[in-house]
Amino acid sequence: MKPSPRPSPKIRRLKKPPSPEGQNALEPSQPVYLMIADTLARRIAQGTYAPGSRLPSIPQLCTEFGASPMTVRRALAALKQKGAVSCVQGQGTFVRVPDLSKATFRLSSGTGRWVEGSAETRLLSVAMDRADAKTARILGLAEGERVVSLRRLVTDPSGPLMYYCEYVLYDPRRPLLESQLQPTSLDAFLQSDRGVRLPRGELTVRAVNLDQESANIFNQPEGKAALCLEHVFLDAEGRPASWGYVLLRPDLFQLRAQLDTIGK
Amino acid sequence: MSTLDSLYLAIIELNEALALKLAREAVAERGVTPQMILTTCQQALRMVGERYERREYYLSALVMAGELFNEVLAVVQPFQHLVETEGRAGTVLLGTVRGDIHDIGKNVFAAALRSHGFNVIDLGVDVPKEAFLAETERSRPDVICLSGLVFAAYDSMRAATRLLRRHTAGLGYRPPIVVGGGTMDGDICSFVGADSWSTDALEGVRICQELLRTNRN
Ligand code: B12
Numbered sequence: 001m002k003p004s005p006r007p008s009p010k011i012r013r014l015k016k017p018p019s020p021e022g023q024n025a026l027e028p029s030q031p032v033y034l035m036i037a038d039t040l041a042r043r044i045a046q047g048t049y050a051p052g053s054r055l056p057s058i059p060q061l062c063t064e065f066g067a068s069p070m071t072v073r074r075a076l077a078a079l080k081q082k083g084a085v086s087c088v089q090g091q092g093t094f095v096r097v098p099d100l101s102k103a104t105f106r107l108s109s110g111t112g113r114w115v116e117g118s119a120e121t122r123l124l125s126v127a128m129d130r131a132d133a134k135t136a137r138i139l140g141l142a143e144g145e146r147v148v149s150l151r152r153l154v155t156d157p158s159g160p161l162m163y164y165c166e167y168v169l170y171d172p173r174r175p176l177l178e179s180q181l182q183p184t185s186l187d188a189f190l191q192s193d194r195g196v197r198l199p200r201g202e203l204t205v206r207a208v209n210l211d212q213e214s215a216n217i218f219n220q221p222e223g224k225a226a227l228c229l230e231h232v233f234l235d236a237e238g239r240p241a242s243w244g245y246v247l248l249r250p251d252l253f254q255l256r257a258q259l260d261t262i263g264k
Numbered sequence: 265m266s267t268l269d270s271l272y273l274a275i276i277e278l279n280e281a282l283a284l285k286l287a288r289e290a291v292a293e294r295g296v297t298p299q300m301i302l303t304t305c306q307q308a309l310r311m312v313g314e315r316y317e318r319r320e321y322y323l324s325a326l327v328m329a330g331e332l333f334n335e336v337l338a339v340v341q342p343f344q345h346l347v348e349t350e351g352r353a354g355t356v357l358l359g360t361v362r363g364d365i366h367d368i369g370k371n372v373f374a375a376a377l378r379s380h381g382f383n384v385i386d387l388g389v390d391v392p393k394e395a396f397l398a399e400t401e402r403s404r405p406d407v408i409c410l411s412g413l414v415f416a417a418y419d420s421m422r423a424a425t426r427l428l429r430r431h432t433a434g435l436g437y438r439p440p441i442v443v444g445g446g447t448m449d450g451d452i453c454s455f456v457g458a459d460s461w462s463t464d465a466l467e468g469v470r471i472c473q474e475l476l477r478t479n480r481n
Contacts, residue, residue, distance in 0.1 A: 123365055124390070128331040146280070148324050172278055172325030181323070 036065050036075035044084055044095050055085065055093040124151040126177070128170070135167045138232060138243045146170040148177055150244075153217065161252060163217050166244030176241050180233075204230045208247070218249050226250040267293055268304045271336075275308035276315070278328050280335070287336045291343050298340045299379050305333050306372060306465070330368035337375055352383055354476045357405035357439075359387035359396065361424060363416035369445055369465070370411035376465040377409075377472065393424035397431060405439055406479065407472045410458070413445045421456040429457070440475045444468050 043049050056064070061072045076093050079085045085093050129149035136143040152164040168176050208228040215222040227248045235241040267290045274283040290296050312329040315321040356377050360370050367389045374384045385403055387395055400408065408428065410421045421443050432438045443458040453461035460475070462468040 125365055126327055128328055146328070148327055168324070170324055170328065172321050172328060175322040177323040177327070 032065075032067055033071045033074035034078065036061070036067060036072065037078040039065075040075065040079055041082070041084055044079075049095045051095050053095050054091075055095065057092060120155060122153045122155060123181075124153055126150050126181075129167065131167070135243065139167065139169055139240050141169075150177075150180060159249075160218055161249050163214055163247040164244065165247075166242055168242040169240075176235070180242055206230065210247070210250070214247050218247075220250060224250050268296065268300060271301070272304050272308045272311075275305060275329065275332055275336075276311045278312070278325060278332065280328075280332060283332055284335055284339065287339045291340055298343050301336065301340050302375055302379055305336050306376075309333055309368070309372065326368065330371065333368065333375075334371060337371070341378075353381035353473065354406035355383045355385065355403060356407045356409055356472060357385045357387070357396065357399055357403065358409040358411065359391035360389040360411045361417050361420035362390055362392050363420050364412045364414050365389045366411075366413040366445070369413070373409070373411065373444065373465040373468055376469050380469050380473070382469075382472065393420065393427045396424050397427055400428060400435060400439060404435075404437070406476050408439050408441045409468070409472070410441065410443045410456075411445050412443070413447050417445070418452050418455060421452075421458065425457045440479070442468065442471055442475070 040049070040055065049055055055061070055076075058069055058072050058076075061067075061075075062069055065072065067075075076085065076087070080087060080093075084096055086096050087093050127149055129147050131139065131141045131143055131145045131147050133143055135141070135147055136145065139147065141147070147170050148168045150164075150166040150168065152166075153160050154162040154164065166180055168180050206228045207225050209223045210218065210220060210226050212222050214226070215224065218226075220226075227250075228245050229248070230243070230245045232240050232243045267286055271283060271286040271290055274286055287301060290301050291298065309329050312321060312325055316323075316326055358370065358374055358377070360367050370386075370389075374386050377384050385399060385405065387399060396408065396410075399405075410424060412418070412421055425441050428435075428439070428441065440459040441457075442460045442462070443453055443456055444462045444464075446463055448461045448463050450461065460471045462471055
């Protein structure tokens, strides 16, 4: 994962602006309304305007950008078209709560160190386990059935970065464990710059509180909030072959969602 | 077909429920010693390994076979102590070294040692060299056995051996060090600086017995 050289806008620029006059946004001199839309989009992505919150009013935006109400309205229409905001008649414009299943994720480390080759993945254990209720539901097993559990730790000289647990369907006649042991399975999952798009519902992001085990591993207080990425890997037939989660060291990682409704 | 034959087949087929049921029957059977059950398991494990080589089985089969071995061991062990451990053969400190998590073979070797009357202290997998030293200070084993299969394990074995040797004076004795695992050979053994090596559990037991004999004389 290479850190981007510049602070890239987290929402891609519109390819086809919803322009009644048929203006072309790809012209070098960008219309003012698109520049405003971009700025607002960036603020939304950065959390300056939180999901669900109301954007400043049109007069306020006019003042801030020194633009006419017409231009500001057009900017808001562009954002609405992207799915970034919604307008409620008489109440204003609100930041949409992102639908995570439609987002493409980029994971960015605060430092970028761990991708520079100084990071290593250590396999902590591979063991026979039994499906708990959640594993059983995801993998389509009965509770208590055998699964193989994998635990891995990605570390760099500063210490542990990510703690990775995976539950693989137990089938002695298929190389399911082999494919999970390939370093690329984890890499592909975390390939941030390209952004991995998994089928709908296959990737979820949650904030969790570190339990005792993971708190020990990260050398952080128990109960501390951390990001947890859960995913399901499918086999060639599209059936779930494994699921797992990656816990990220709380002080190092931020998650940025790139809404992918643009240009559709 | 005898219970042991059925057990052998159940393990090869990785039929967990059946294998455990048969193991329980076998321990209760007259004329069947714990040692016979474990030997049966080891032979079955070897067959699972062969199926893996032939690509009839994949990795998870080996992990399951290792688990089955441990489960059968748990069934057998309570009986084993009644029979065999009278003349304690000696204490062996065992572990898979840092950077390596293979433990199927180590567990087989531990079981073989125990069934020959050794007291085994098993430190588990991915064991740092300092842990071997600390445990040696604490329990003063007669032999130290290092298990490992991956390349990285050889460096860890060497580091552990050096650390232990540097503390010979402090320990007040020089415990023999034996290294083992499927990928071991004489060159690696001399690279590590160990006293002996093996790729086979039973041979490993004989080496330990031999080392104890020469040390006692
Ligand atoms: C099963 C297995 C695994 C399982 C292990 C499960 C477990 N809980 O142990 C899993 C899937 C986890 C695994 C992981 C990996 N594995 Co692996 N694995 C094997 C495999 C297929 C079988 C090993 C085994 O259990 N054999 C059966 C037991 C009974 O035999 P044994 O270990 O040799 O033990 C016997 C004797 O050696 C002796 N013995 C054992 N220890 C000792 C100690 C002493 C002192 C003595 C005297 C005797 C003794 O007693 C046993 C009975 O006789 C081997 C290939 C093979 N065919 O051997 C590869 C193999 C060992 N693995 C290998 C590799 C590379 C890996 C991975 C790095 C793969 C990866 N990309 O992640 C990881 C390692 C991660 C790590 N840090 O350890 C390589 C090692 C090559 C090398 N020299 O570096 C091998 C040889 C495969 C190969 N040809 O490439 N592996």
